Amino acid sequence: MKNLSLMLLILSLSLTTGCSWLGWGDEEQTEEDSAGLTEKDFYERIQTSLNASNWTVAISNLQLLESQFPFGKYAEQGQLELIYAQYKSGDYESSIASADRFIRLHPQHPNVDYAFYVKGLSEISQTGGFFDSFLPTDSSMRDIGEARGAFTTLTELLSRFPESPYAADARKRLVSLRNRLARAEIHVANYYFPRGAYLAAANRGRFVVENFQQSPAVPDGLAVMAQAYYLLGMKELADNSVEVLVANYPEHPSLDSNGQFDFERRLLADQDSWLDKLSFGVLKRIKPPSFDSRSVYDKVTREAELGEGNQSQQDNKRSIWSLLTFGLLS
Known part of the structure; x- marks a missing residue:
């Protein structure tokens, strides 16, 4: 019995010390506690x-x-x-x-x-x-x-x-956010193709090209525009988009070895069967256009951004933790 009491005392002291060491002993102050x-x-x-x-x-x-x-x-x-x-x-x-x-x-x-x-x-x-x-x-x-x-x-x-002092980190985070927002627009454009919403797809591609010019999604934006304008019968706009794509992104997967754009030449909406219509395009018999060149361009863009950021990282000696706490907890 005496040994049991001793063990309980040791355990109690250990828990008290542990809670204090972990900060668990800090209690919320009430108005009465802080009054003085x-x-x-x-x-x-x-x-x-x-x-x-x-x-x-x-x-x-x-x-x-x-x-x-x-x-x-x-x-x-x-x-x-x-x-x-x-x-x-x-x-x-x-x-x-x-x-x-x-x-x-x-x-x-x-x-x-x-x-x-x-x-x-x-x-x-x-x-x-x-x-x-x-x-x-x-x-x-x-x-x-x-x-x-x-x-x-x-x-x-x-x-x-x-x-x-938070500008450098904010710029890096903006790059990531910009790329994510641009890629989301391409996902939506790809979603529109099998549903025959070619004008909506073209607008998404143009939005990426105009508003996220440094994003690795830009070549896909141009490809979306080329394909969508082609399916809409706007040949001049389609050719202009291809011309810009070839001049700036010759390695894009939609271009063949001769630099020619691989158009999907059939209007998908014209091939709808009753099953296609019932499934809202999910069960279409042909593969609709879809553009995702991240495996080609994301790495190149990321390496360029890292190269530009190396010098700023060397100049910024204070950690983000120090900045967040105004140096109080550095």
Whole structure:
């Protein structure tokens, strides 16, 4: 019995020490707990939670800090750290809402660029799926609403604050977002072909060529335009698209060894059987046009972008973690 009591005592002490070491001993402050604390003391306790990555406690206490000291010395800094803590906790919706609120209330704040940056990170994080870490997935085939939002946010960051310490990382993320948005347009264009929506496909291809000019999806955009215009009977526009494709992307899979575009020469809609119509084109007997040259051009584009970014990576000695926490946790 005595040995059992001793073992229970040791286990209890071990758990207490372990919880303290892991930051689990940090508790949410209530209004009564913090009533006797100065703003500075309360803020320093919050920093302990942030340092321990105890995001739930940090979020609760940052909200309490603002309610108790709305015009205090640390009020605005606390709002920025709330954006970050919500982002790190995975509560991206709240992080975006807090960032929007800060931008609206403090548009001239010296660190408002940080609010834009973390908002963009939260929007990017929303685009990921649960299985992305385990299985190879094509992100451009998922809903791109959040990706568009992130692209808009980071574009505004660079437009308003080109010298921001977050600008270099934002530019790299914009490249990835741009490529994803462009590829999504090509996916939609390919979807339109077997359904006979050639004008809609041509418009998608043209949108990529006009708005994502540095994207590796541009050659597919030109190929989409060439094929769609051909099927619409717009030979001059089709020939112009092929001419640009041959001049700039001679290795495109749609071109034969002589540089001739391999048109699908039959109108798919004219070959519909009753089974084709019942299946909405899913069971068509011929393979519809589809363009995806990522195996050819993505690697070339990625290598060029990495080459351009090497110098900026050497110049940027501060880590993203340091920037995110304003150097507090570096």
